[in-house]
Amino acid sequence: MEKRVTFDNRLLPYLLLLPQLLVTIVFFFWPAGQALYQSLLLPDPFGLGAQFVWFSNFEYLAGDRYYLQSFVTTAVFTFFVTLVSMSAALLLAAMADQVIKGAGTYKTLLIWPYAVAPAVAGVMWLFMFQPSIGVLAFYMKAAGFNWNPILNSTHAMTLVIAAAAWKQISYNFLFFLAGMQAIPRSLIEAAAIDGAGKWHRFRTIIFPLLSPTTFFLLVVNIVYAFFETFGIIHTMTSGGPGQSTNILVYKVFSDGFVGQDLGSSAAQSVILMVVVGLLTFIQFRYIERRVHY
């Protein structure tokens, strides 16, 4: 039986909840409601007037095959960003977990990239890989590789994935490391005495015990790739070449804040909200079942 704490005062629990509720209403429900309302309008950029157009913003998007293509682009981008940043972080965490000397220094250094703003990260990577001026682009060319993210879609996609994943590695690293350090040493030592090798211990003990962390990071990383990466896209490729790196959130930004098409932009953010809601629902409904807490 669970122990329940009960309040004598009926008002008190609501009062205690109030700050959190207020924050949620002001910073989530209110803007979300605004977006929902705006998605039904066709306003002019200056806010001088707006027509109520029902669902024509959505119809317009449904008829735009580039918008549908953007879903595929986003899926590819999100999949690889999540995969790369999580596996790299897991590897680094597993290694850092074993370091004894100077562990603090390594950890601090590995956490630094998280403090870099996405747009700045984008510019840094661009400086390294810009075909005309980039240092690394220069060596790639010298090695005979025709590196050209300005015109080659695959190169451009690889570049933005690398930059976006790199920025997120620190965050993932932090959680993986904390997760690993929470695993009782006795379990691992017992396995070692029984003759399990490093890889075997990782696969059968550490990784399964990390599953709550992994699941949490999966959700966070997908949300990150969906929402927080437009600064990187904006500084590096502006969605190009063609529309090959035009992910959904960048299109929301560019249609709204570059093209001043606020109606379409609002409709897209509503769709994005629904998509991420659905994704998170699926994750909690089906994947979470396999997580051992």
Added chain:
Amino acid sequence: MTKLRSVLSVATALAVALPAMVGAAQAQTQIQVWHAFSGRLGELIDKQIADFNESQDEYEVVGTYKGNYTEALNAGIAAFRANEQPHILQVFEVGTATMMAAKGAIKPVYEVMAEAKEPFDPNAYLAAVAGYYTTADGEMLSLPYNSSTTVMYLNKDALEKAGLDPESRPKTWPELEELLVKLKESGSACPFTTTWQSWVHLENLSAYHDLPFATKSNGFEGTDTELVFNDDLHVKHISMLAEWVKNGLFKYGGRRSEPGALFRSGECAVMTESSAGYAGVKAEASFPFTVTNLPYWPDVEGAPFNTIIGGASLWVMAGHEAEEYVGVAKFLTYMSSPEVQAQWHQDTGYLPITTAAYDLTKEQGFYEENPGTDIAILQMTGKAPTANSKGIRLGNFDQIRTVIDEELEAVWQGEKDVKAALDEAVARGNELLRRFEQTAR
């Protein structure tokens, strides 16, 4: 002259700094100007503002850099929505239709001038420039400030190395192609590049050959305009460029002004760019170069016609006090005075926007000392503008340019057939025009 200028700038700095130190003893009316110029151009506009402030003590103009053209326009729009708009906003030519449609947000320049009783003659401005910002009834809505047109730059050293006449100035596209092939054969890794591909190779291509870019006189006669840049000549021109990409004659370097760096560093031998790129090339290029006309297609009758402008104009925003608009009017008069414009033209490569500034520059002998600097203005004004070469006024134009960039990139990658890509760009662009038509109604 330089000495005088440095003395002047010291004086200016003092003039600006002193009142601030005294603690703004006399209450000056502040006028906010938001612009999109950084680097050298930013210094020049700051200098113009400082000189104006020094010339009188009633008004203090405060210039603020707000990011690139798109960002500056957005900052202006966002500020208007928050009721904190500047008095003057610099908006690029692409945003012209958006600003024109925003009737309650702007205060037309002719009105500002009339209300302030400031002498103002719209005919003093070059027709080819002012026409872009003037209504069908001849009312000037924004003040032309920095206008350029597209010209071609050639690296003389590269031509010489390829065994070509360093003075060669190919007039037509086929002539240029011959030259590029020779450059390529001599080992050039990048014979040709271009900035602003849509502006140069579709918009100016249309005007230069008297072809419509869009119906209704390129949108001047109404928002119910449709794009038509998928004509035979456009297909032929883009096909040639696509062929150049394939044969290593044309190196694509990006959508906006980024490819300029390829020319300035000496990597690319020939470049089509804005005449305003002159300042940058002159400052950075370590090689001698020529500036010449944009090439044309000789098989088009009557070609070349005139090219059209790019750049920006100054829009006055609505919602300020009447006496502030008097200061705005005085500042606008100052900005288009012959001396300021002539200096600006000579420093930057932007066109002199008034006939007086052009004449003054001629008198000063600037064109003889700097050959090639008058190419842009001659090319703009050589022939009377036709309905197709007056300019382009389209809503959602920034997005349409992006659509064009995307489709052209697909062509350069060899992913898409030229005709199919242009058709697609037209179709997608038309949808954006219809959306704009709906909001502007």
